[in-house]
Amino acid sequence: MLTLRKLRTHLGASALTAMVALAPAPAALAQTETITEENIIAGTMDIDFGSRTKMDASGDLKAGSPAVGAADVYKFALRVAQTTEYQGEIKRLPNLFTxxxxxxxxxxxxxxxxxxxxxxxxxxxxxxVVGKWVGLIPIDAASGAFDLAGGASKERPLRIAVDAVGTAKSFVDNFAGRLIGKAEKKEGLTSYTFRRIVGDKTVTVTVKQSDPMRFENIVLAKGPSENYPRTTVSGRLDYDYETGNWYTDGIRFRYTIDGKEVEDVVTGSIKWVEDADRASNGKGYYDFNLRFNEEKHSKGSTEAAAFDQMSEEDAFFAVDNSIPCLSGRISYVDSFIAGSDTPASSKVNFALNANKLTKQQAVNFFKLWLICTGPTNDE
Structure with missing residues (x-):
């Protein structure tokens, strides 16, 4: 790695000054003011589901298995909160058995x-580019658990590693905790009722086959700059196999910013909407309605009348801009495997909007969503 002195010699003082201006802000300059803007999380992702299209031809593996090394590859370039950018790929390998x-x-x-x-x-x-997010998450075959600290045993810990630039110091911070993915066997799934208070009334949605993706003390590494602190996540995000929707009655993010302990509680829904001609054009999108600290903010809301004439289901999914929230869409154009409705590849566009959110809230949710890349893109 080039030292600061070598950089000065190699690049010249003017180039160094420009790079220092781009350096991550120190923690003392952390900003917690809220932002309301479109495309707080924006960019593209290309998915190649190699585990669905490159099948085993050796005859040594269980019938229907993909070939050894056939991976689902997620390539993306995504910008979050305007001033952080994530560009690279995630590769997912499945368990294979003889x-x-x-x-x-x-x-x-x-x-x-x-x-x-x-x-x-x-x-x-x-x-x-100030650093890397690299490493491995092993996935347990029996429990379906994603062990965020498990890569360390293979000398590939999942981590954020940032170089020293200007006055900003270098650091390495590891991820930890477990994500319990969607169940392999669906027979044991049970119903679950999600509730939302809108004004003076409570609206509900009951999911008959609710498959919870659970977050067990997940630790999100800090970065890419010091004002995005190490964060602990717990809670659940449930998938509905009948509709393709996701629901949560509480994902909790805990972190310290400017010396203060913060807990954000995220509730709401991510609704799957298919284009009328999806069978031919492959189009569909996730419609986000995730509310931050809804219970605290809804007490002062005066917008309840806007929901009075809605059906209970419509009111449940409606966006309430009087409450801090993440809305917008993640849109898909899928190419299907011949003769089926299973995607072989996807072109994905992120266009999520912030209403009264902090940059820390946006980045924390984005990191968690990337950790969930496999389950959130499964059929």
Whole structure:
């Protein structure tokens, strides 16, 4: 790695000054004011579902298995809160077992290789890659648990590693905790009722086959700059197999910013909407309605009348802009495997909007969503 002195010699003082201007802000300059703007999380992702299209031809694996090494690859370039950028890929390998003895031939995992960039708030054309988000998440075959600290045993811990630039110090911070993915066996799924208070009334949605994705003390590494602190996440995000919707009655993010302990509670829904011609054009989108600290903010809301004439289901999914929320869409154009409705590849566009959110809230949710890349893109 080039030292600051070598950089001065190599690049010249003027170039160094420009790079320092792009350096991550120290914690003392952390900003917690709220933002209301479109495209707080924006960009594109291309998905190649290799585990669905590159099948085993050896005859050694269980019938219907993908070939050894066939991976689902998620390539993306995404910008969050205007001044942070994530560009790279995630590779997902499935568990593979031999046909006769059922021995494990390949372990399931998610491998991260993401460049982290920061942008100059005064001139967004100025950008610098300051580090990496890299490492491995092993996935347990029996429990379906994603072990965020498990890569350390393979000398590939999942981590954010940021270089020293200007006055900002270098750091390495590891992820930890467990994500319990969607169930392999669906027979044991039960119903679950989600409630939302709108004004003076409570509206509900009951999911008959609710498959919870659980967050067990997940630790999101800090970065890419110091004002995005290490954060602990707990709670659940439930999938409805009948509708393709996701629901949560509480994902909790806990962190410390400017010396103060903060807890954000995220509730709401992510509704799957298919285009009328999806069978031919492959189009569909997730419609986000995630509310931050709804219970605290709804007490002072005067917008209840706007929901009075809605059906209970419509009121449940309606966006209430009097409450801090993340709305907008993640849109898909899928190409299907011949003769089926299973995607072989997807082109994905992120266009999520912030209403009265802090940058920390936006970045924390984005990090968690990337951790969930596999389950949130499964059929």
């Amino acid at each position: 046909k006769t003895l059922q021995r494990k031939q390949q372990e399931a995992s998610l491998a991260f290789d993401i460049n982290l960039g920061v942008l100059n708030p005064k001139d967004l054309k100025q950008k610098k």
